[in-house]
Amino acid sequence: MGSTTASYQQDVLVTGGKNYADVNNDVAKPLESFPTTKWWVCFGTALAAFGMGATLAALMFMRGLGVLGINQPNGWGSFIVTFVFWVGIGHAGTLISAILFLFRQKWRTAINRSAEAMTIFAVMTALLFPLIHTGRPWYAAFWLIPYPNQRQLWVNFRSPLLWDVFAVGTYFTISLLFWYIGLIPDIASIRDRAKNRIRKVIYTILSMGWRGSNRHWSHYEVAYLLLAGLSTPLVLSVHSVVSFDFAVSNLPGWHTTIFPPYFVAGAIFSGFAMVVTLLVIMREVFNMKNYVTIAHLERMNKIIMATGMMVGYAYACEFFIAWYSGSAFERFVFIQRAFGPYWWAYWTMAICNAFIPQIFWWKKMRTNIAVMFVVSLFVNIGMWFERFVITITSLNQDFLPSSWALYVPSWFDWGIVTGSFGFFFIWFLLFVRVLPAIAMSEVKGVMETSHGH
Amino acid sequence: MATEARNLSGVVGFFSGPGAILKAMEKVKATGFEKFDAFTPFPVHGMDDAMGIKRSVLPYITLVGAITGLTIGFSLEYWTSAVDWPLNVGGKPFNSWPAFVPVMFELTILLAGLSTVFGMFALNRLPNLKDAAFDPGITRDRFAIWIGVPCDLQQAESLLNSLGATDVRKVYQEGWF
Numbered sequence: 001m002g003s004t005t006a007s008y009q010q011d012v013l014v015t016g017g018k019n020y021a022d023v024n025n026d027v028a029k030p031l032e033s034f035p036t037t038k039w040w041v042c043f044g045t046a047l048a049a050f051g052m053g054a055t056l057a058a059l060m061f062m063r064g065l066g067v068l069g070i071n072q073p074n075g076w077g078s079f080i081v082t083f084v085f086w087v088g089i090g091h092a093g094t095l096i097s098a099i100l101f102l103f104r105q106k107w108r109t110a111i112n113r114s115a116e117a118m119t120i121f122a123v124m125t126a127l128l129f130p131l132i133h134t135g136r137p138w139y140a141a142f143w144l145i146p147y148p149n150q151r152q153l154w155v156n157f158r159s160p161l162l163w164d165v166f167a168v169g170t171y172f173t174i175s176l177l178f179w180y181i182g183l184i185p186d187i188a189s190i191r192d193r194a195k196n197r198i199r200k201v202i203y204t205i206l207s208m209g210w211r212g213s214n215r216h217w218s219h220y221e222v223a224y225l226l227l228a229g230l231s232t233p234l235v236l237s238v239h240s241v242v243s244f245d246f247a248v249s250n251l252p253g254w255h256t257t258i259f260p261p262y263f264v265a266g267a268i269f270s271g272f273a274m275v276v277t278l279l280v281i282m283r284e285v286f287n288m289k290n291y292v293t294i295a296h297l298e299r300m301n302k303i304i305m306a307t308g309m310m311v312g313y314a315y316a317c318e319f320f321i322a323w324y325s326g327s328a329f330e331r332f333v334f335i336q337r338a339f340g341p342y343w344w345a346y347w348t349m350a351i352c353n354a355f356i357p358q359i360f361w362w363k364k365m366r367t368n369i370a371v372m373f374v375v376s377l378f379v380n381i382g383m384w385f386e387r388f389v390i391t392i393t394s395l396n397q398d399f400l401p402s403s404w405a406l407y408v409p410s411w412f413d414w415g416i417v418t419g420s421f422g423f424f425f426i427w428f429l430l431f432v433r434v435l436p437a438i439a440m441s442e443v444k445g446v447m448e449t450s451h452g453h
Numbered sequence: 454m455a456t457e458a459r460n461l462s463g464v465v466g467f468f469s470g471p472g473a474i475l476k477a478m479e480k481v482k483a484t485g486f487e488k489f490d491a492f493t494p495f496p497v498h499g500m501d502d503a504m505g506i507k508r509s510v511l512p513y514i515t516l517v518g519a520i521t522g523l524t525i526g527f528s529l530e531y532w533t534s535a536v537d538w539p540l541n542v543g544g545k546p547f548n549s550w551p552a553f554v555p556v557m558f559e560l561t562i563l564l565a566g567l568s569t570v571f572g573m574f575a576l577n578r579l580p581n582l583k584d585a586a587f588d589p590g591i592t593r594d595r596f597a598i599w600i601g602v603p604c605d606l607q608q609a610e611s612l613l614n615s616l617g618a619t620d621v622r623k624v625y626q627e628g629w630f
Contacts, residue, residue: 019594020494020593020594021593021594024592024593024594146529146533152538153538154533154534154537154538155533156540156542157530157533157534157552157553157556158534158542158543158545158549158552160555162556163555163556163559166555166556166559166560166563167555167559169559169563170559170560170562170563170566173563173566173567174562174563174566177566177567177570178566181570181573185494185495185592188586188592189494189592189593191592192586192589192590192591192592192593193589193593201630204629204630205580208574208579208580208581209579209580209581209582209584209585209629210579210581210592211492211581211584211586211587211591212492212493212494212586212591212592213490213491213492214490214491214492214493214496214497214500214501214504214506215490215504215506215577216577216579217493217496217497217500218496218501218506218509219509219511219573219576219577220496220573220577221496222508222509222511222512222573223509223511223569223570223572223573226511226512226515226565226569227566227569227570230515230562230565230566230569231566233558233562234559234562237555237558237559237562241555241559244555440494441494441495441496441592442495444494444495444594445495445496449470449471450470450471450495450497
């Protein structure tokens with residue numbers, strides 16, 4: 001049975017004739033050997049990038065936000081752009097872990113663990129930006145969280161920025177718990193293999209003493225299903241709420257009803273691209289090719305192409321509505337988007353997101369590792385520019401021509417944005433070293449030998 | 454016995470795979486033992502029926518969490534915005550409930566999720582401190598049926614043997630550390 005041409009029932013999800021014990025041996029291997037030079041090089045690079053970003057952020061706190069590119073009227077710059085980018089990246093993890101679970105897509109088992117990890121680290125990275133963009137992050141608790149304080153004032157519950165605090169906070173908490181619940185049986189596997197005493201103690205605590213009892217599995221599976229059911233509307237709400245940050249304002253180009261679905265589609269699109277980027281590297285470095293097969297990657301590429309077309313449709317629809325609305329301001333903003341001072345950002349976005357993924361119409365292309373890796377990088381770049389285009393092209397030329405100004409990110413902006421990538425990769429690289437990157441108990445459940453009857 | 458000091462937990466037998474353990478479990482249940490369980494590397498489908506386990510009550514715990522979250526969300530927003538310090542924001546009513554919906558929704562999901570996770574821990578008595586794994590292979594590729602005391606040990610052992618179990622032996626309760 002060829003894994004890519006087989007019909008749905010005959011789908012082989014794990015290739016190479018592996019048995020249950022092989023799954024443990026293969027998945028646990030990177031956890032039980034000393035990191036390779038490749039890993040150290042990647043980790044060192046990530047650490048250096050984060051160090052640079054953190055140093056620049058510290059300098060920014062000392063000198064003030066004036067060191068950034070933001071000005072009047074561009075009050076939102078690279079920090080908001082990058083916040084939306086990272087929150088969006090996270091969405092693919094939840095889509096894979098929750099929505100594909102509800103749709104009984106068994107192929108998700110090979111990729112859900114690393115995709116969920118990506119979600120958590122992406123949301124952590126995203127959360128840095130609302131904190132540091134205040135310029136005085138130690139006051140953030142005051143401004144963001146409703147708790148009784150000396151000023152006797154409360155937060156403004158009518159503000160989308162506050163909805164964001166609750167949406168992203170809930171999203172992080174629930175994603176973390178969902179991920180941890182999934183990890184418990186696998187941590188128990190690592191515990192039972194551990195030879196070193198300290199290692200055994202740590203994994204025993206993390207596994208909560210899981211023993212694989214069926215009376216436990218019974219509650220466990222219901223909990224997993226419920227969390228999948230709760231995460232599904234949650235993930236749709238999160239990027240909808242992020243889009244409200246823009247859509248609830250009255251600025252042309254932001255004030256549109258298409259934003260919530262458009263943002264959610266874009267989030268899934270960019271997140272899948274990031275999953276492909278990470279998995280292509282991971283399966284190569286850790287030799288997981290029998291678990292994350294070409295068939296898995298092909299399916300992800302199909303989703304990338306489908307969501308890419310949704311995003312492309314949204315771009316077209318925005319232009320249509322700008323024309324059809326008859327609003328002079330709306331039309332002006334959109335003409336400026338495509339042909340104004342930021343035309344290069346707009347066309348980078350449009351080409352990377354709407355056109356380049358079309359190459360996946362050809363099976364040869366969507367099953368080619370090199371092609372999909374390059375496309376996934378283009379999509380990541382394109383989606384960063386999408387948020388740049390949305391944020392900046394609406395702000396830099398608003399209703400009053402006398403207040404127009406260009407936004408040019410300073411090297412503080414670029415340095416801190418680069419630092420956020422370092423932060424993300426530090427976590428991801430540590431994750432693949434200390435926790436099983438493939439959901440072993442779930443993979444075993446979908447193997448050929450596991451159908452009891 | 455030399456093992457007098459140790460706390461006998463029961464008898465286990467190992468089966469070759471999900472199909473075998475499922476068939477064996479039906480017999481074990483039919484024999485009428487008071488305490489029995491299956492230990493498997495992944496959830497074996499059909500095992501709940503074979504063991505006669507009813508559907509988990511967890512969804513009700515989740516529902517209570519969800520309703521609590523919704524109530525807390527609205528109460529917090531209403532009280533802070535309309536009672537404790539009513540503040541006119543853009544001429545909107547103090548109780549501008551449509552604007553409160555996103556936070557109500559998020560808190561509903563948050564408390565529902567937290568109660569699901571901690572409810573599952575409570576129902577399963579996790580973290581489990583006192584019962585260490587009796588075989589390190591279970592989280593890898595071994596499928597075990599355990600018949601717990603009080604029971605006729607000889608009957609349990611011979612039943613497991615007759616069902617084709619291998620490595621049938623007594624197991625003892627031990628802590629992890």
